[in-house]
Amino acid sequence: MADPVAQIPVEAPTASVLDPDFLVGIPTQIIRQTYDRRDTILYALGVGAGQRADHPGDLPFVLEDRLLALPTMAVVLASPGFWQMERRYGIDWQRVLHAEQSCDFHAPLPVEGAVRGEFSIDAIVDKGPEKGAILRARRLIYDQADNRLLATVRQTSFLRGDGGRGSAGGDIRSLEPVPERSPDHIVPLTTRPEQALLYRLSGDYNPLHADPAVASAAGFQRPILHGLCTYGLAGRALLAAVCENDPARLKSMSCRFTAPVFPGEELDVHIWEAGNDTLYFRVMAPARALVVIDRGHARIAPPA
Incomplete structure (x- = not known):
């Protein structure tokens, strides 16, 4: 999968501390990315597909x-990465927690192609x-071929270090x-011991999920699984x-992350x-x- 290429507005402003009006007012960032069938298969393996070959x-x-793309692969396409680290946003990034994730799936993902993300x-x-x-x-993720x-x-x-500065949007x-x-x-x-090492190849290279020293410094006994891997x-x-x-039947999927998963754990x-x-769901360790x-929470379409 080619690395996402971000087109940042030429006059992108900066902030020394979090300013809600400033952040909500930042122009939309355009991110372009190409991917192929190998990337689609690699994402599926990263979220546990194929563990039982039979x-x-x-x-x-x-x-x-006979390839089909998992709809949740949308979370790794045209991604801005860990954008909160950029100084221009004025966010205390070391105290950021991924709280919730939501996706609306408007059309089946192509198994290969080029996409455009519009991030705001x-x-x-x-x-x-x-x-x-x-x-x-x-x-918003668009197919570059037909828009x-x-x-x-x-x-x-959840920005634990940025309260008291007002709301916006x-x-x-x-x-x-x-x-x-x-x-x-x-x-x-079943998650595999190397699950996080596989999933990171779809673009999330945060060392928290791979390096024991980084995980220990963050307070974990060993590297944890990406939340978006558990989502997948x-x-x-x-x-x-x-x-x-x-x-094609999965139309939307939302959830709240409540605890980390360790690679190798069994989940229900x-x-x-x-x-x-309408569906509701919960994941247990x-x-x-x-x-x-x-x-x-998820919405599904009836069988074709």
Whole structure:
């Protein structure tokens, strides 16, 4: 996968500390990227597809002669990377947490091609000097070939060191909790010890997920799995349990990250069918009796 190429506005301003109006007012950043079938397969392997070579449901995501792209691959396409580190944004990046992720899938992703991302910051909600702020960024992903909108990707971050500076942009609604009843499906998933090393090849090279020394300095006993890798694992579970592994049927997927996952852990994806093509989901790490993804919500289309 070619590295994303960002087209930053020529007169991009800078801020010494977080200024909500300034951030929301920054012009849209254009990011272009090309990818091929190998990249599509590599992403699928990075989120656990193909662990069972005899499982027919995974084959379309890992074999080039019948290849389909997983819809959650949208999160790695035309990505600005860890943009909060850029000084011009005035963010205390060392205290940033990835809080929530949301994707609307408007059309099936091509298995190869060129895409254009339009990245902007659309909302900041102040929680006070002691609590920090919540920031939501949006990325529209278009197919360069026909200018078709493929996906809308929203990432919500918790800025622990940037509270007390006001709000700007739209409101950020809280995700709905999952039902209190027993789930309709429980999908067990296995993560491999090298899962993070595979996933990072799709573009997220944060050493927190690969270097034990960096992970230790951040307070973890060993490198943790990318949150968006766990998101992709959950997406695979939804496809398998309720979409007959048809990626075109998954229309949206949102969730809240609540705890890190360690490569090699077993996970259970709990899924509730709520009618009207609505799903709720939660991801558990059963060995630790811990919820690692909560308030999951998805929309699906009926079978073709």
